[in-house]
Amino acid sequence: MSALLIGAGLIAVATITPGPNNLLVMRIAARSGFMSALPAMAGVVAGGLAMWALVTAGASVAFQAQPRLYTVITIAGAAYLCWMGARLIVGTFAASGRSLPAETSVRPNSAMALFGFQFLNPKGWVLVLTVTAAVGNGAAHLQTSLMLAALFTVIPALCLALWCAMGILMMRYLDTHAARNWIDRLMGALLFVSALMLVLVPVDMSHR
Template sequence: MTSILPLLLFVAVSTVTPGGATTLATASGARFGFVRSIPLMLGIAMGLAVLAAIAAFGLGGLLLALPSLQTAVKALGSAYLLWLAWRIARSGPPGAGNGPARPVTLANGFLLLWLNPKSWAMTVGAAASFALLASNPNRLAMLLGTAFGVAACASLAFWCALGVLLARFFRTPSHWRMLNLAMGVLLAASLIPTWR
């Protein structure tokens, strides 16, 4: 069996770099705190683990073989993430009534991850690049699912904690509007690499 170190490095870097999920974790941490953001983080991590496992089973090959399906997935995911970015950018301080009143649930976090084009690119890329690490698709699915799930938990916890820390510095509604605008813009900008 080949060393899994390159896979672990790929997974760590791809999950910790800014993107849609990390931006949402940061915004949720700032708005709702760490504990109330745990369902979002777990939902995203579980969604990424399942997506990675499915990519290892062959969904990645199907997406690569059907460019129109790949484009449709990217378009749907991009539209949803742009809508989320708009909602975040327009929200004010917590409790102002113009942002989300409750944190994202575990189920919504799971589903949200499936609409994130970066997640599809990461998992399909990993399945194609590291297929030789396992003797069969089942083992590859377990390896990729576990690696992405654990790395996502750590990465999202880091970004959420950063959001909690940022929230301590925001005292006025204008501070919150600036933070929310920045989070919305970052979420929208995270889609740019998807369409290159």
């Protein structure tokens, strides 16, 4: 039980702190409401569960055998974050010339895009590998696996819901076209910073 509590703490700290997933989900909630952000939240949670399933099936061996795999994931993840950040920033300038508010609907592929991004997020892999190693199989493998699956589902969902609430509250006081554009520019800039942090603060996964 103590190992599960440690794992829960690691997941909570990793998922509540600012990061690309939280920023993107918060942005969707701010522009389109909590219900519109649910598919994106589901994509993040499902991606995390899929990563955990791969690690449980033996993906950690691949990182140990091929340390360069982490470098490939880091570069791909940073490039993807830069692309998303650039789209947000460029979109605000394109919308600035319109007389009508910018479109705030959520694209149907938001959930799939965030689901796929989880596999390009090296910090996510580190979290899953660390928690899985800390908890271990235990005497009751099935029970431990079910508990881990629950932790990787409930805790990230609650943390994302909090970020959604912050986004909705923020836009309640900044509900103008100009303010929305500046928020999107800030979000885009933060995604660039997240990409830079991925590259400048690498994590050695070969010993996980």
